[in-house]
Amino acid sequence: MDLENQKRVKEFAEQYGADNVVVLLGAAEGEAAGLAAETVTLGDPTFAGPLAGVSLGLTCYHVCEPEVKAEFDPDVYDEQISMMEMVLDVDDICSEMNAIRDQL
Amino acid sequence: MSYSVIKGAGYILVHVPGMVMHHGTTQTTEKVVNPGSDYLKELPSHMRSYADCVAYPPNQTYIGNLPIEELAAIPEPWADKKVEKPERFGKFGEIMPEDEFILLMQACDVFDLVRLDKEFVAKTLPKLQKHPLMKQSILDLIKEGDDAADIKRTIEEEHAESLIFEDKTVGYVKRAHDVDVNLSAHVMFENLVSKASEVLSVLHLLNNAGIDAADVDYMIDCSEEACGDMNQRGGGNFAKAAAEIAGLTNATGSDTRGFCAGPSHAIVEAASLVKAGTFKNVVVAGGGCTAKLGMNGKDHVKKGLPILEDCLGGFAVLISENDGKSSEINTEIVGRHRVGTGSAPQAVIGSLVTDPLAEAGMTILDVDKYSPEMQNPDITKPAGAGDVPESNYKMIGALGVKLGQMERKDLPNFVKEHGLKGYAPTQGHIPSGVPYLGYARESIMAGETKNAMIIGKGSLFLGRMTNLFDGISFLVQANTKKNKQKAAASTKVPVIGIAAAGYELDPQNLVDAVEFAANKGCKAIVIDGEDCHAKMEAMLKSGEIDGAVTSHYPFPIGVSTVGRVITPALGKEMFIACTTGTSSTDRAEAMVKNAIYGIIAAKACGIEEPTVGILNSDDSRRCERALLKLKENGYPITFAESCRADGGHMMRGNDVLRGTPDVLACDPLTGNLMMKMFSSFNTGGNFEASGFGYGPGIGGNYGKLILIISRASGAPVIANAVQYASQLAQAGWLKISGDELRKAQQAGLNDVLEEMRSEGKNAFTKPAAKVKAPAKETVTVDIHGVEVTDIDAAVESLWEKGIYAESGMGCTGPVVMVNEAKAEKASAILKEKGFIA
Numbered sequence: 023m024d025l026e027n028q029k030r031v032k033e034f035a036e037q038y039g040a041d042n043v044v045v046l047l048g049a050a051e052g053e054a055a056g057l058a059a060e061t062v063t064l065g066d067p068t069f070a071g072p073l074a075g076v077s078l079g080l081t082c083y084h085v086c087e088p089e090v091k092a093e094f095d096p097d098v099y100d101e102q103i104s105m106m107e108m109v110l111d112v113d114d115i116c117s118e119m120n121a122i123r124d125q126l
Numbered sequence: 127m128s129y130s131v132i133k134g135a136g137y138i139l140v141h142v143p144g145m146v147m148h149h150g151t152t153q154t155t156e157k158v159v160n161p162g163s164d165y166l167k168e169l170p171s172h173m174r175s176y177a178d179c180v181a182y183p184p185n186q187t188y189i190g191n192l193p194i195e196e197l198a199a200i201p202e203p204w205a206d207k208k209v210e211k212p213e214r215f216g217k218f219g220e221i222m223p224e225d226e227f228i229l230l231m232q233a234c235d236v237f238d239l240v241r242l243d244k245e246f247v248a249k250t251l252p253k254l255q256k257h258p259l260m261k262q263s264i265l266d267l268i269k270e271g272d273d274a275a276d277i278k279r280t281i282e283e284e285h286a287e288s289l290i291f292e293d294k295t296v297g298y299v300k301r302a303h304d305v306d307v308n309l310s311a312h313v314m315f316e317n318l319v320s321k322a323s324e325v326l327s328v329l330h331l332l333n334n335a336g337i338d339a340a341d342v343d344y345m346i347d348c349s350e351e352a353c354g355d356m357n358q359r360g361g362g363n364f365a366k367a368a369a370e371i372a373g374l375t376n377a378t379g380s381d382t383r384g385f386c387a388g389p390s391h392a393i394v395e396a397a398s399l400v401k402a403g404t405f406k407n408v409v410v411a412g413g414g415c416t417a418k419l420g421m422n423g424k425d426h427v428k429k430g431l432p433i434l435e436d437c438l439g440g441f442a443v444l445i446s447e448n449d450g451k452s453s454e455i456n457t458e459i460v461g462r463h464r465v466g467t468g469s470a471p472q473a474v475i476g477s478l479v480t481d482p483l484a485e486a487g488m489t490i491l492d493v494d495k496y497s498p499e500m501q502n503p504d505i506t507k508p509a510g511a512g513d514v515p516e517s518n519y520k521m522i523g524a525l526g527v528k529l530g531q532m533e534r535k536d537l538p539n540f541v542k543e544h545g546l547k548g549y550a551p552t553q554g555h556i557p558s559g560v561p562y563l564g565y566a567r568e569s570i571m572a573g574e575t576k577n578a579m580i581i582g583k584g585s586l587f588l589g590r591m592t593n594l595f596d597g598i599s600f601l602v603q604a605n606t607k608k609n610k611q612k613a614a615a616s617t618k619v620p621v622i623g624i625a626a627a628g629y630e631l632d633p634q635n636l637v638d639a640v641e642f643a644a645n646k647g648c649k650a651i652v653i654d655g656e657d658c659h660a661k662m663e664a665m666l667k668s669g670e671i672d673g674a675v676t677s678h679y680p681f682p683i684g685v686s687t688v689g690r691v692i693t694p695a696l697g698k699e700m701f702i703a704c705t706t707g708t709s710s711t712d713r714a715e716a717m718v719k720n721a722i723y724g725i726i727a728a729k730a731c732g733i734e735e736p737t738v739g740i741l742n743s744d745d746s747r748r749c750e751r752a753l754l755k756l757k758e759n760g761y762p763i764t765f766a767e768s769c770r771a772d773g774g775h776m777m778r779g780n781d782v783l784r785g786t787p788d789v790l791a792c793d794p795l796t797g798n799l800m801m802k803m804f805s806s807f808n809t810g811g812n813f814e815a816s817g818f819g820y821g822p823g824i825g826g827n828y829g830k831l832i833l834i835i836s837r838a839s840g841a842p843v844i845a846n847a848v849q850y851a852s853q854l855a856q857a858g859w860l861k862i863s864g865d866e867l868r869k870a871q872q873a874g875l876n877d878v879l880e881e882m883r884s885e886g887k888n889a890f891t892k893p894a895a896k897v898k899a900p901a902k903e904t905v906t907v908d909i910h911g912v913e914v915t916d917i918d919a920a921v922e923s924l925w926e927k928g929i930y931a932e933s934g935m936g937c938t939g940p941v942v943m944v945n946e947a948k949a950e951k952a953s954a955i956l957k958e959k960g961f962i963a
Contacts, residue, residue, distance in 0.1 A: 050517065054510055105472040108524035108534070109517070 023061045028071035031062050035078045045082040046090065052111060055084050056118035063126055079126060084119050086112045128607045130400035131452035133407070133444040134335025135564035136327045137188055138219040139551065140227045140414060140438040141179040142319075144290035149315065150419035150435070165424050172423075174432045176223045181212035184502045184549040185437065189216030194565060198547040204504045205431050215258075218564045219330040221437070225250045225291045226257070227322065231299075233267035234322040234371050239314050241280065242289070242297035244271025259329040261373060271297075287311040306356040316416050319438060320351045321368050324413030327440035328372040331409065335444045342444075343405035345369045345379035346396055348388035349412040350554050368411065377409070385589070386499065386558040388412070389441070390582025390598045393560070396445040397455040397600070408445045412560075414438025415553050422509035422552070434505045439556035443563050450607045453570040459486045461581070461599035469595045475525045478581050478599045490526040493544065493601070494575040497562035499583060500550040518581070519545035558582045559599075566602050577603040620672035620855035622650045622848045623665055625658035627678040628837050631813065635841040642845030650675075650848040666830055673831030673851040675819065675844060681707040685825035686720055686794055687834050688727035690818035690850055691804040693785030700785040701728050701736070705797040705820040706834055714748035715879050717791050721753060722875075723824040724789030725763070726866045730859040731850070737766035739777035739787030742939060743796060747913045748885070750775055751963040752878050753791075761873035774910075776939065802836070805843060814839045819847035822854055826867075829860055885960055897922045903930045905943035909953055911962035914940045920961045924952055 023031075034043050045062045049055035057067065059082045066073040083090045086107050091099060147153055147169065156163055179185060183204045186192035191213050200207055214220050222230075229250055232240040251268060254260055277297060280286050286298035299318060303309035324347065332339055347365035354361030365379030382392040389412055396408040420435050427433070448454065461482035467473050480490060498518035506514055523540040526532045532540060550557030559580040566578040583597040622643070626636055636652050643650045651671070653661050659679060665671045681687070686704035693700050703724030710716040721738050728736035738753070740746045753775075757763045765775045766787030777790055782800065792800070798820070805814035820834035833851050835844055867875075912920045917933045917940045924931040924944065929952050932943045942961075944952040956962045 051510075051512055057510075102468075102470040102472060105475070105521060105524045105528055106470075108527060108537075109520040 023058045023066070023071070023073075025071040028061060028066060028073045031080070032072050032076065032078070035080060040078055040080055043080050045080050047082065047084045048106075049084065049115075050110060052114035052118035055115050056122055058082075059084075059119055059122040063122060082119070082122070084115050086110055087116055087119060128401075128448040129454040129456055130397045130445050131448050131454050131605065132563055132567045132602065133337065133446040133449070133452055134331055135444070135567065136219050136330030136332075136334055136440075136442040137190065137216075137561065137564060138323065138326050138330055138440045139179075139185055139188060139221045140224070140323055140326070140440070141174075141176050141221060141436060142224045142227065142416075142419065142438055143173045143433075143436050144224055144292075145319070145416050145438075146173065146420040146423070146433055146436050148288065148290060149319075149416035150421065150423065151417045152420050152423050156424075165427055168427050169420075169423060169433065172427050172431070172433045174434075174436055177212070178208070178432070179436060180214055180221050181208035182434075183207055183209050184504060185221055186212065186216065187547075187549040188218075188439070188551070188561065189220060190218035190564060191216035194546050194549065197549055202504060203431075203507075205434060218334065219327065219440075222326060225296075226254045227326075227438075228289050228291060228297060229254050229268050230264070230326060231289070231318050231322045232269065232297075233264045234325055234368075235299075235318055237302055239300050239302055240289070240297065240318065241277060241300070242269070242271045243274050243277055243295075245274070246291065246296040247271035259333055261329075263373060264325075264371060267371075285311055287315040303355065308355050308359050317351050317353045317364075319416050320349050320413035321364060321371070322413070323438045323440035324349065324364065324368040324411050324442070325371045327411050327413065327442035328368060328374070328409060331411070331442035331444055332372070337407065337444060337446075339373040340376050342369070342374040342377045342407045342409050344396075344399065344407075345374060345377050345409040345411065346392040347379065347381045347411055347413075348383070348392035348555060349381075350383070350385060350388065350415060351413075352383075364413070365411070368413070369409075374409070379409075384582070384596055384598075385584035385586060386555050387582035387584030387596050387598055388555045389558055389560040390580060390600065393443065393445065393455065393563075393580070394457065394460055394598055394600055396443075397457050400445050400447055401457055406447050409442055410445065411440070411442035412555050413440050414556065418553050422505060422511075425509040426505075429508045431508055434502070435552055437551050439551040439553040441556060441560055443560065448605070448607045451571065451605050453567045453602050454605055454607075456601040456603050459483065459488075459601040461597070463583075463595060463597040465594065467595075469593075471521055472525060472528075474583070474595060474597060475521045478583070478597045479522050479579065480525050480529060480531075482599065482601075483579075489529075489531040490522055490540075490544070491532060493577055493579045495546055495562070495566065495569075495578040496522060496544055496581065497546060497559050497566065497578060498581040500546065500548045500557045500559070500561045501552050502548050502550060502557075505552050506548075513548065515546060515548040516541060558584075563602070570602065570604050573604075577601055619647065619649050620852045621670070622648065622851045622855075623653045623662050623671040623674040623676075624650055624844060624848065625653040625662040625674055625676040625679075626835065626837070626844070627658055627676065629677065630837040631840060635844065638841035639844035639848065642841055643848040646845065646849050648845075648848050648852045650845075662832075666832075672855045673833065675833045675835055675847040675851055677835050677837050677839070679832060679834060681823045681825075681832075682828070683708050683711070685709065685823040685828045686716070686723060687823050688720075688724050688789075688821040689797065689801045690727070690731075690821055690846075691801065692817055693783060693804070694807070695784040698785035700782075700787065701731075701789045701821070702797045702800055703727070703789055703791050704794050705801045706794055707823055707825075708794060709825050710879075712883060713793055714745040714752070714882055716793060717745060717749035718752045718756075718875075718879065718882070719825065720793075720797075721749070721763075721789065721791035722866060722870050724791060726824055726859070726863045727821060727854070728788050729866065730854045730857040730862045732853070732857070733788055735762075735764050736788035737764045738775075738789045738791060739766035739768070739781060740775055741782070741790055741792035741796060742776040742778050743792065744914060745793070746776055747911050747939070747962075748882055749791060750911070751960075752882050754963045755878050755881075756870060756873045756875060759873035759878075761870050761875075805836075806838070809840075812838055814843045817843055817846065818850040819843050821847075821850065822859070824863060831855055831859065897925045899925050900928050900930045903945040903948075905930070905932050905945055907944055907946050907949040908934070908941040909944065909949070909956060909962065910939065910941055912940055912942055912956065913961075916961055917942065920956055920959075923959055923961070924955060927951075927955055929955070
């Protein structure tokens with residue numbers, strides 16, 4: 023996750039409280055999604071950005087995960103996400119995301 | 127007005143390991159943030175040599191040496207693979223080494239900002255002088271060089287940016303202003319690199335497109351740099367600056383920007399400028415970018431890979447007026463990401479791909495190849511960005527599935543069939559759609575693919591002026607100018623009259639023929655009554671009908687008809703010239719004319735270069751001699767080769783059954799006989815069921831479109847004859863006929879025929895005095911090509927010269943037989959006397 027985004031996530035968590043922030047990802051594959059999730063939960067694994075050594079423990083989902091999909095208006099989801107859902111390896115993304123969440 | 131075309135393309139790479147370390151932002155940032163990092167320490171050992179860079183398969187694909195399909199066949203990763211024969215130059219451009227490029231940078235600097243070590247110049251200049259495209263005007267701009275001490279001092283005291291070759295400082299780029307950051311040494315360095323690599327791309331383009339530099343009217347630069355001073359930071363104009371060095375003396379230009387989408391925007395602009403007639407030749411070009419060198423270096427080093435981003439990329443494309451053959455840019459099928467489109471991938475792909483196609487009534491399957499961001503996956507995959515082109519193909523396919531244009535199970539196949547392997551360096555605008563233009567142009571012109579969609583996408587949010595995404599796409603297609611001209615000759619469906627005088631079969635055939643013709647999209651009406659010919663003539667004159675199909679109709683002398691049959695062996699169509707009428711009272715002369723009339727009919731039916739064979743019969747050799755002479759005089763005629771082992775232009779029975787030639791030249795009586803056999807051999811003979819009938823009367827200035835059927839032609843043949851007539855009318859047969867006859871006249875048709883007639887009368891009489899045969903010898907060599915009526919004269923002509931000869935009948939016709947030792951001389955004598963061609 024780039025440094026600017028880490029900074030913004032950190033600021034939101036401080037401003038609204040970690041319990042009130044959900045991070046929604048749109049990464050194109052499992053590894054990248056996992057890295058981003060790790061950054062906003064356990065801390066920046068590359069130790070390069072503002073979240074290095076900072077465990078925010080935020081709730082984090084990828085937009086293609088079933089829990090998130092269930093929250094959407096189906097028409098909006100179909101219009102905005104369904105094509106990418108077909109393209110992405112959703113199972114791989116879900117398992118990466120679950121693996122990170124399991125570490126919390 | 128017709129679409130503009132892609133006249134040529136140039137693609138170049140420059141191997142610049144020295145710039146990776148000192149100018150790539152990943153490295154320069156690391157030096158500030160983490161100067162002692164392991165990455166910076168390890169980096170030098172991961173740099174590739176020039177030879178390795180040249181041998182790297184994707185680089186060979188970029189410059190045109192390794193077809194994309196062949197690259198795709200090499201298993202990934204490619205970092206450890208080398209092509210068998212690495213070449214610096216390819217059909218699109220080259221991979222230039224860093225030392226020569228540093229000299230080119232100096233040539234591109236007109237403000238004395240680039241200074242070089244004189245020893246380096248002395249060593250490198252001879253190399254650049256050998257460059258096949260380096261003009262003297264460019265070489266003259268390279269200065270002799272400075273002392274190493276002066277170079278060192280300026281770098282230290284004036285913060286000049288070092289130029290490094292093989293780890294040694296060989297020169298610098300200094301700042302162009304004391305305080306203006308826009309003219310700092312760093313910015314000047316980046317801009318001069320961009321300009322120099324752009325110039326190199328243009329030099330290759332000019333060479334590849336075969337255009338004179340002075341013929342370029344306009345140039346658009348579409349790189350991602352900005353040049354200007356503190357009062358106009360992006361003032362421009364790279365295009366004109368590069369055009370000056372490349373010698374485009376009659377061009378002006380401007381810069382187009384749009385991040386990675388810049389090149390696609392620029393090409394749509396260029397195509398539109400040319401189509402509008404504003405300019406005839408517009409160059410679109412982009413130079414390389416130092417900042418992106420080694421961009422993913424950390425990942426590459428971490429994974430033990432070489433630094434694969436060690437090359438600058440450049441490209442140049444020439445967009446010109448339609449030449450009737452080059453691939454076109456269809457500016458009516460242009461996709462654009464609109465302000466209101468949104469940024470969901472679905473919306474982006476919709477706006478760039480499926481929306482413009484849908485407007486043109488096409489689906490994603492109607493485009494053979496898509497060229498989105500053509501990044502080399504060997505670079506992006508280790509960096510976690512995946513295979514970028516492949517992701518794009520999956521998205522296009524998935525949207526197609528959503529729109530019901532294909533089945534989901536066909537998705538992998540779609541990616542394979544409509545996709546391309548990425549091979550371009552990750553230089554932002556360089557890989558964005560345009561790398562494929564060179565290959566697309568060739569593939570479409572060769573008929574291997576019919577079209578390609580070029581898709582440029584740009585991340586505008588990087589400039590922090592908008593959060594919007596951007597993109598523009600266009601379709602490259604086969605040239606349509608020719609087809610349009612044909613279509614313009616007649617846009618309405620011609621009306622063909624059927625006047626079957628003296629018809630012998632059931633008249634219901636005529637009614638059926640009209641219906642059958644309608645099924646083929648043709649319009650026919652029956653003209654009946656005893657005076658049907660008179661009515662037909664009146665209707666042709668008034669324009670009520672565009673052509674007629676008729677029987678029992680006399681043509682004037684000089685006109686003969688070209689029939690069209692379906693030959694039984696292979697089901698191939700063949701034009702028989704002629705089937706009735708009389709083009710000349712001399713048989714051989716008639717056959718020559720018939721051959722030309724056959725060519726006219728075949729061309730009017732869409733065969734661009736019909737092959738001509740001569741029916742192996744009496745007088746056929748005379749006909750062949752005349753046609754060969756016409757060809758020699760410049761009349762374009764393509765001869766068919768007999769399918770028999772001994773080949774030749776004479777068509778045997780086998781060839782006739784197989785339809786070996788497109789046009790079979792013969793005399794009218796034989797042609798007529800063949801027509802009837804081909805049309806009715808399978809019906810018992812009294813009902814002509816197959817073929818297109820006896821064809822149109824052609825000859826001289828005969829201008830009426832009248833095609834002959836027989837009184838025994840059945841409904842299918844009459845319907846085909848109507849179709850034949852419609853084709854001729856739509857193709858503008860009269861103009862084609864006029865053009866063809868004019869070409870034959872220009873090649874001396876009248877003289878050739880006159881010569882042939884006089885030969886017939888005089889030349890081949892036997893020698894006046896009684897000639898005695900020389901002593902008999904063994905005759906084993908056959909000389910072909912003498913007309914049967916001339917065979918005795920030919921033999922005696924040889925006797926007269928002391929060569930023993932006999933006449934005989936070979937399997938293809940008459941032969942003169944001589945002793946092997948004398949064959950050459952005998953042939954020469956017969957040729958000199960005109961017996962053979």
